[in-house]
Amino acid sequence: MTRFGPSDDLSGAAFVDVGLRGARFTRCDLSRAVLRAVDVDGAEVDAPWLSSLWVNGVDVAPFVEGELDRRFPGRGERGATSPDGLRRAWTKVEHAWAAAVERVAAMPPGTADVSVAGEWSFAQTLRHLVMATDTWFRVAVQGVEKPYHPLGVPNAEYATDGYDTSIFAATEPPYAEVLEVRAGRVAMVRDFLAAVTSDDLVVPRRHPWAAEYEVTTLECLHTILTEEWEHLRYATRDLDAIAAAGTPGGPMA
Numbered sequence: 001m002t003r004f005g006p007s008d009d010l011s012g013a014a015f016v017d018v019g020l021r022g023a024r025f026t027r028c029d030l031s032r033a034v035l036r037a038v039d040v041d042g043a044e045v046d047a048p049w050l051s052s053l054w055v056n057g058v059d060v061a062p063f064v065e066g067e068l069d070r071r072f073p074g075r076g077e078r079g080a081t082s083p084d085g086l087r088r089a090w091t092k093v094e095h096a097w098a099a100a101v102e103r104v105a106a107m108p109p110g111t112a113d114v115s116v117a118g119e120w121s122f123a124q125t126l127r128h129l130v131m132a133t134d135t136w137f138r139v140a141v142q143g144v145e146k147p148y149h150p151l152g153v154p155n156a157e158y159a160t161d162g163y164d165t166s167i168f169a170a171t172e173p174p175y176a177e178v179l180e181v182r183a184g185r186v187a188m189v190r191d192f193l194a195a196v197t198s199d200d201l202v203v204p205r206r207h208p209w210a211a212e213y214e215v216t217t218l219e220c221l222h223t224i225l226t227e228e229w230e231h232l233r234y235a236t237r238d239l240d241a242i243a244a245a246g247t248p249g250g251p252m253a
Contacts, residue, residue, distance in 0.1 A: 026118075027156060027157075046234075048226075048230045050064060050065075068233065072096065072229060072232065072233065073092065073096075074089065074092025074093060074095075074096060075093075075229045077089040077092060078093070078222065078225040078226055078228075078229055079222060079225075081201070081218065082198065083193070083196050083197060083198060083200075083201070086193055086196065086201075086218075086221055087193050087194070087196075089225055090189060090190060090193050090225070093225060093228045093229060093232070094186060094190065096229075096232055097186075097228065097232060100122075100232060100235055100236065100239070101179065103239060104122055104239065107239070107242070107243065111239075111242060112175045112178075113172065113175070114238075114242050116237075116238040116241045116242065119234065119238060120153070120234070121238075122235055122238070122239065123172070123175050123178050124153050124172075125231050125234065125235050126178050126179070126182045127151055127152055127153040127173075127178055127181075127182075128152070128153040128154070128155070128231065129182065129185070129227060129228065129231055130149055130151060130152040130153075130181055130182055130185050131148065131149075131152030131153055131154050131168075132223075132224065132227040133185040133186075133188065133189065133224060134147045134148045134149060134152055134185070135147070135148075135208045135209075136208060136220045136221075136223045136224050136227075137185075137188060137189055137192070137220065137224060138188075139206075139208040140205045140206060140207070140208045140215065140220045141192070141205055141217055141220050141221075143205075143206075148167050148168070149181055149185075150167055150168055150169045151168075151169055151173055151177065151178065151181050152168055153168065154168065189221075189224065193221075196217075200217055201216065201217050201218040201221075202216050202217070202218065203216065203217050204216060205217060205220060
């Protein structure tokens with residue numbers, strides 16, 4: 001299979017009568033790409049920041065969002081703007097994740113460490129959410145000097161953007177430890193929301209990835225809620241694949 005990487009810039013390229021059947025695009029910028037007279041039967045698109053997607057002249061993004069909100073009750077409340085609304089939104093995503101953890105516990109041993117098509121395993125997804133909470137809560141909201149738990153997993157761009165990855169564990173920790181640390185981070189957000197006020201929500205905070213910009217407490221909480229729901233969607237998708245394949249352990253294609 002021909003493989004293109006970060007050094008290959010195909011911006012503005014034209015593909016005419018090219019066979020791309022079964023091709024895989026990961027972390028690629030396809031914004032404003034134009035596809036004409038194409039066969040996309042069975043194609044799969046996963047775009048967490050989807051704002052518009054035109055198919056045969058129809059913007060299907062609103063339909064996608066509506067269906068995801070239907071499949072994941074509580075997801076539609078991730079944009080809550082009041083303290084009470086945020087507390088309800090957090091309770092719902094917390095319960096949804098608890099159900100996912102219970103599902104894994106009922107599956108064959110090793111399920112939490114299974115990777116589907118090179119994606120993060122369930123355990124790694126929980127570890128990433130630890131890192132996301134550390135970034136948008138402990139850094140941005142709390143201003144903690146050394147916020148990152150070594151068990152956290154950064155996204156792929158973290159190292160390429162010049163951040164120090166040596167603070168994170170180089171080996172996979174026991175799943176029980178992952179659950180413990182994750183539960184601690186969830187409790188941090190829950191406790192903060194229990195006492196948050198409307199005035200707290202508009203307090204400006206330093207953007208964790210761009211110090212020259214400010215974000216409000218509310219924007220930080222919205223980012224955390226979005227991370228929670230999007231990664232639950234990924235995790236659920238992969239658990240469905242694992243269950244369908246009956247694979248108790250090891251990577252899946």
